[in-house]
Amino acid sequence: MKNYKIALIPGDGIGREVVPEGVRVLEAAGRRFGIGFQWDSFDWSCETYRRTGRMMPADGLEILKGYDAIFLGAVGAPGVPDHVSLWGLLIPIRRHFRQYACVRPVRLYPGLASPLRDQIARNIDFVIVRENNEGEYSEIGGRLYQGTDEELAVQESVFTRKGVDRILRYAFELARTRRQHVTSATKSNGIIHTMPYWDERFAAVARDYPDVRTDQYHIDILSAHFVLHPDRFDVVVASNLFGDILSDLGAAVAGSIGIAPSANINPEREYPSMFEPVHGSAPDIAGQGIANPVAQILSGAMMLDHLGHADAARAIEAAVETALRDARLHTPDMGGRARTVELGSAIADAL
Numbered sequence: 204m205k206n207y208k209i210a211l212i213p214g215d216g217i218g219r220e221v222v223p224e225g226v227r228v229l230e231a232a233g234r235r236f237g238i239g240f241q242w243d244s245f246d247w248s249c250e251t252y253r254r255t256g257r258m259m260p261a262d263g264l265e266i267l268k269g270y271d272a273i274f275l276g277a278v279g280a281p282g283v284p285d286h287v288s289l290w291g292l293l294i295p296i297r298r299h300f301r302q303y304a305c306v307r308p309v310r311l312y313p314g315l316a317s318p319l320r321d322q323i324a325r326n327i328d329f330v331i332v333r334e335n336n337e338g339e340y341s342e343i344g345g346r347l348y349q350g351t352d353e354e355l356a357v358q359e360s361v362f363t364r365k366g367v368d369r370i371l372r373y374a375f376e377l378a379r380t381r382r383q384h385v386t387s388a389t390k391s392n393g394i395i396h397t398m399p400y401w402d403e404r405f406a407a408v409a410r411d412y413p414d415v416r417t418d419q420y421h422i423d424i425l426s427a428h429f430v431l432h433p434d435r436f437d438v439v440v441a442s443n444l445f446g447d448i449l450s451d452l453g454a455a456v457a458g459s460i461g462i463a464p465s466a467n468i469n470p471e472r473e474y475p476s477m478f479e480p481v482h483g484s485a486p487d488i489a490g491q492g493i494a495n496p497v498a499q500i501l502s503g504a505m506m507l508d509h510l511g512h513a514d515a516a517r518a519i520e521a522a523v524e525t526a527l528r529d530a531r532l533h534t535p536d537m538g539g540r541a542r543t544v545e546l547g548s549a550i551a552d553a554l
């Protein structure tokens with residue numbers, strides 16, 4: 204029996220409702236495949252921020268360092284500015300633990316309806332690889348002359364050779380395990396320094412992968428292609444901001460943001476990686492017991508994959524497929540009436 208120490212951070216809103224379903228399904232997979240989990244739950248959230256002025260304690264990262272992985276729900280609550288919850292918890296974890304590869308699969312599950320026409324939606328199966336440590340999400344910048352007519356805000360983007368090359372290589376390596384095709388998201392017509400640099404490095408790295416087909420599109424038309432030709436994509440590599448936007452669009456074309464998983468990977472395994480849904484804390488439906496737990500559950504499958512249990516991960520995906528074929532188990536975001544716990548339990552039972 205292999206045992207893992209997992210840090211649980213349910214967070215806010217529906218994070219608190221879907222994380223228990225993720226744990227339920229991982230426990231079921233553990234029973235079947237001989238994997239044991241020690242779950243240590245941390246109440247690091249906007250609630251904690253209101254009480255203590257911090258999203259997590261000063262030694263939070265030190266505490267997390269000792270875990271094999273982090274399983275997170277979502278953070279964000281009305282009344283707490285979103286940049287506080289993001290920069291107080293998620294971004295420090297992603298950066299300090301060098302989780303530079305944010306991997307977000309997009310797949311249309313049988314039984315689920317895409318908002319796209321059937322013949323377009325048929326082959327949606329691609330992965331977005333988002334740069335997760337630098338790019339447009341930087342702390343460099345500031346404001347001047349606040350409160351006057353001359354006030355201004357400056358926000359710098361940071362694209363380092365190390366940061367760009369390693370995410371591009373991650374995407375090419377991933378493509379080699381799939382359909383050998385990488386698409387780069389760029390905007391080198393409008394953003395004249397960083398994006399031509401991104402394109403240059405994409406071309407340079409591509410030379411090391413002659414077996415992988417490449418494409419690149421400006422982000423505006425790429426977004427249109429996500430809707431019009433989603434079957435064109437295998438691995439899509441993008442900067443931090445572009446990858447963030449594309450992953451919500453990808454989730455939407457695959458039927459619901461409620462089914463989209465995400466992994467924040469430290470490929471060198473010097474630090475724990477973190478697994479969380481693409482979606483946020485959904486304050487509009489929090490507390491009603493109707494959130495879709497599938498994104499959280501599939502993030503758990505990605506965690507097992509990362510820990511070396513591909514067989515258990517595939518079994519969870521198969522159990523999700525089985526459950527989603529039954530429309531009675533669909534939560535309201537998928538057009539049904541099922542509750543979070545019903546769908547989570549059905550997936551655990553299918554294992």
Ligand SMILES: NC(=O)c1ccc[n+]([C@@H]2O[C@H](COP(=O)([O-])OP(=O)(O)OC[C@H]3O[C@@H](n4cnc5c(N)ncnc54)[C@H](O)[C@@H]3O)[C@@H](O)[C@H]2O)c1
Nearest residue numbers: 277278279280285460461482483484485487488494495536
């Ligand atoms: N990684 C994160 O923790 C993360 C990511 C995105 C947003 N947020 C935070 O979440 C809060 C809400 O943000 P938002 O409204 O932009 O995005 P959101 O993803 O929370 O919600 C967007 C819409 O999708 C629906 N939705 C999301 N997940 C769902 C699920 N599992 N089942 C059913 N419906 C679901 C919501 O009800 C809402 O209508 C904000 O505070 C934001 O900062 C956190």
